[in-house]
Amino acid sequence: MSATRRAAVLGSPIAHSLSPVLHRAAYRELGLSDWTYDRHEVDEAALPAFMERLDATWAGLSLTMPLKRAVIPLLDEISPTAASVEAVNTVVLTADGRRLGDNTDIPGMLAALRERGVRQVERASVLGAGATASSALAALSRICTGEVTAYVRSRARADEMRGWGERLGVTVRTAAWEDAGAAFEAPLTIATTPAGTADALAAAVPERPGTLFDVLYEPWPTTLATAWAARGGAVVGGLDLLVHQAVLQVEQMTGRSPAPLAAMRTAGEAALAAR
Structure with a gap:
């Protein structure tokens, strides 16, 4: 039956x-x-x-x-x-x-951030420019009062992210991936890149990091998330x-x-x- x-x-x-x-x-x-x-x-x-x-x-x-x-x-x-x-x-x-x-990805992101006490930020960074990055921008459109900086690998990706920003009502500034260590100066960083891509950035985690939202759940914890937690920063994961x-x-x-x-x-x- x-x-x-x-x-x-x-x-x-x-x-x-x-x-x-x-x-x-x-x-x-x-x-x-x-x-x-x-x-x-x-x-x-x-x-x-x-x-x-x-x-x-x-x-x-x-x-x-x-x-x-x-x-x-x-x-x-x-x-x-x-x-x-x-x-x-x-x-x-x-x-x-x-x-x-x-x-439900977008409200899911917001709920996961609220669970860690993040309800509003004055600026944020996004690592990557794929489909998840556009969802991240949509979530940030509801909680970020200032500029979002997207760290990307190509001019085409930069154009895409600025286009999504215009559509979603978010002020998006783009920067080269080589400068992604600067992303962590923002109170919130959302990493949307594939496994291993952001590992090298672990060395750039500051002494007092804000909140990291790493959308990966396998492998977990990522190298970046481990370094972030070791510095005392709040970490939201893909799970x-x-x-x-x-x-x-x-x-x-x-x-x-x-x-x-x-x-x-x-x-x-x-x-x-x-x-």
């Missing part, structure tokens, strides 16, 4: 995803024994056919790369938050068959982001609130420790 309600995370590659661990932990805590959450390897080419096969048992989808933008034409509506960065990581399937897209955005997904898909943050984080930490 099929489950009453189904949800899943889609992406390519997807085998590494912690989303099933987090969502299943939430279902257990909420007593949703008839809910399932799986992972499916789906690339951009296969996404339309996958969406077509969804029936009334499906409640929602989590989306990772490379599907966050590709899914938009397949949806009936997307939230202003998702539209602001042209990226959807959450799809809710309604009882009347509508497909609603949202982005914090993953859990907070998943909390919002669970609430939207199940209609139950609040989602069990502590149980989800514990399950995620245990899964990472076992790898």
Whole structure:
């Protein structure tokens, strides 16, 4: 007999995803024994056919790369938050068959920062210029009262970040990656680069650092996060982001609130420790 309600995370590659661990932990805590959450390897080419096969048992989808933008034409509506960065990581399937897209990465970032006491900063730095960097700018548009400096590797990336800043209402100044050590002078630094990219910057952590938000969760702690914590700075990690955005997904898909943050984080930490 099929489950009453189904949800899943889609992406390519997807085998590494912690989303099933987090969502299943939430279902257990909420007593949703008839809910399932799986992972499916789906690339951009296969996404339309996958969406077509969804029936009334499906409640929602989590989306990772490379599907966050590709899914938009397949949806009936997307939230202003998702539209602001042209990226959807959450799809809710309604009882009347509508497909609603949202982005929980941005409010997830804000929730993770609030948990560490960061509610407003006068300036900030962003390391990198990819998709996560645009989400970081969207989050900063709500809490940063001054300039954001983005440290990037190319003129094209610099142009992109300034463009996102204009769109999101953030004053963005760009600087060369070679000067990224200066990023840590700001009270908040958000590192959005791939694993290993920012390791060399650990030597530039100042005596009294502010807050570092490193979006990686594996490997963890990163070299930069370790150096930051050793100096007494506050560190927000990728698992914090993953859990907070998943909390919002669970609430939207199940209609139950609040989602069990502590149980989800514990399950995620245990899964990472076992790898």
